[in-house]
Amino acid sequence: MWKPDRLGPVPMYRQIADYFERRIVLGELPPGSILPPERKLAGQWQLNRSTIIQAYEELRSRGLIDRRKGSGTRVSLRKWEESPKPAVDWQVYTEQSSPPGSPLLRKVREEARKGAEVVDMAGSELSEDLIPMEAFRQLMREQPLTEPLGYTDPQGLYPLREALAVYLRAYRQVDATASSIFVTSGIQQALYLIARCLLRPGDAVGIEVPSYHYSSHVLPSAGLRTVALPADEAGIRPEELAGLIRKDKLRMLILNPAFQNPTGRTLCPDRRKRLLEVAADLGVPIVEDDPYGLAAFRDEPPVPLKAMDTRGVVLYVGSLSKIAAPGLRTGWLVGPEAVIRQLSAARQQMDMGPSVLPEWLSARFLASDFFHRHLLRVRRALKLKSELLMKELNAHLQGEMTFERPDGGLYLWGKLAGGVSAARLLDEGIKRGVLFVPGSVFGPDSGHVRLTFARPSKKDIAVGAARFAEAFRAASKR
Known part of the structure; x- marks a missing residue:
């Protein structure tokens, strides 16, 4: 007897809807057949009745059933008069790959x-009371939009890149220019483009474990292998890193050194310095994922790896999502010109460049007194x-x-x-x-x-x- 999988990746109401759709398409439930009452199915599968109602509503939206008060739920006659079966079985396409993530x-x-x-x-994300909505409203009232609403530079709106360069120097001790900054729709897009454009399927990438990057589907979806980096409660252990890089032929390290997700740990300055030395000596780039660095409880936030990088091994990515508003979808990457050019070209193929409105608002916010x-x-x-x-x-x-x-x-x-x-x-x-x-x-x-x-x-x-x-x-x- 079939029953929905409570631990499966697909919501139970959709499992139930898909189950009945398969039976209808295969002819097991011909047009006009009566489906079981909601209460009966809920009892049979030990589910809330609302789950069955949601499944039946899903079937109705697909045009597969009719629901009439007093006459129960029946397989639609009209649908199958038009076509004996769906023209395309989309289930086959969606089952060819598993949904991303845990x-x-x-x-x-x-x-x-x-x-x-x-x-x-x-x-x-921050609670609603910590999102600076009034600041955004005031900025939009006082400073009218002057940017054209055509396709913009795939590298990002120039005024935003200028504002980011000032912000990075003032708050993160990172020297950058508008030319070395690439604006993204959050850190996730930056990591996706790095995985797709700078690495090849089969390459090995070192990540912290536990880490958010383990749960994300970004790296496996690009065909990359992930290797757990040696770490303890104080973070990455640089003294063991060189051997691992050689053994597993690591092409890149992706780290979250400040208030790491999920542990909240911060890599100490001595380990940061040694980590940079090992990466530079072996020619392995580091992607520094820094969404939380400014969310420090003390007066001085931890200094980023990028601010200590004298040999050009760090790609620095950040975002306003965790410290301001995720809905702005404003992230950035700081790196060498060749990388910026490569990622900008790929970005243009994806979406013809970023949206002007959130970038314009982000630039105004960063340059205002509101931000501090x-x-x-x-x-x-x-x-x-x-x-x-x-x-x-x-x-x-x-x-x-x-x-x-x-x-x-x-x-x-x-x-x-x-x-x-x-x-x-x-x-x-x-x-x-x-x-x-x-x-x-x-x-x-x-x-x-x-x-x-x-x-x-x-x-x-x-x-x-x-x-x-x-x-x-x-x-x-x-």
């Missing part, structure tokens, strides 16, 4: 999109939220959960006692209305979890911590 992470995102009353401690005030406010708020989350977790899970105290960033990385199943823990969390990301998403792991304190409000942090504790205990009992 199934657990897709499940978290699916639940977040439902808009239900959940505490979202999984999303990697906003940054100070965000850093204070993140520090308070992190302390609140740790306090609440200690109150509810004393002795059952330990975590590394972050000095910045958006995340708390915790280790749970007892070896709880990641899938079971997530299911229990969803039942109780709290979302988080199991540590196994970020690499081979035993019993870790990533909780975001940036996304929920202070009130929701207290509620979310209590719900998470309940979910952990329920999952531990089985």
Whole structure:
């Protein structure tokens, strides 16, 4: 007997809709056939009735069934009078490749999109009250758009690249010019273009484990091999790196050295210096992924690798998504002219260049007095939220959960006692209305979890911590 897979990558309502569509197309359910009542199916598969309703609505939108009050749900007569079967079986095309990313992470995102009353401690973004909406509104009122709305330079709007050069020198100690900056739609696009344009299928890339890059499908989708770099709680161990580079023939290193996702760790200055020396001596480039560097709880953010790079081995990528607003879709890459030229050409083939409006607004925001005030406010708020989350977790899970105290960033990385199943823990969390990301998403792991304190409000942090504790205990009992 067929039944939907609760742990599968496809939402259950779509599994059910696809199941009935296959039966209809194969003639097992001819036109006019009555489908089982919603309550009966919900009981049979032990699902909420709303899931069955959603599946039937999906079938109705595909034109496969008719739903009439009092007469039940039937396979449509009209659809099959027009055509005995669909002209193209799109299922065949979509099944040729698996959906990108971790199934657990897709499940978290699916639940977040439902808009239900959940505490979202999984999303990697600031809470709504920390997005500088009033600053954006005022900038748009006071400074009318003068840029033409035609196709723009694929390297990025020139005023934005100028503003970024000033910002990078002032806030990140990185010397750059408008010519050495390539604007992207966030860090993810920068990494995608690097993987596609600077590397070849089969190349090996060194990444931290655990890390976001393990969970991302960007590198495997380009046919690249990922190799775990030697690391401990203080970050990459440079003394072991040279041997690994030679052994695995690493072509590139991709690192997140400041408030790393998910651990929140920061690579110390001595290791940074030695890391740069090893990479330069062996001719291996480093991609420095720096979305969180300015989200420091102390006065002085960590100095980027790029600011210490005297031999030109670092491609530096950053973004406004984690410190301002992800909806701006403004990221950047700093690198040599040859790389900028190559990536710009590829970008033009993808989308004919970036959108003018968000780039114009990002340039105005970075050059305004609003930016510095906003940054100070965000850093204070993140520090308070992190302390609140740790306090609440200690109150509810004393002795059952330990975590590394972050000095910045958006995340708390915790280790749970007892070896709880990641899938079971997530299911229990969803039942109780709290979302988080199991540590196994970020690499081979035993019993870790990533909780975001940036996304929920202070009130929701207290509620979310209590719900998470309940979910952990329920999952531990089985």
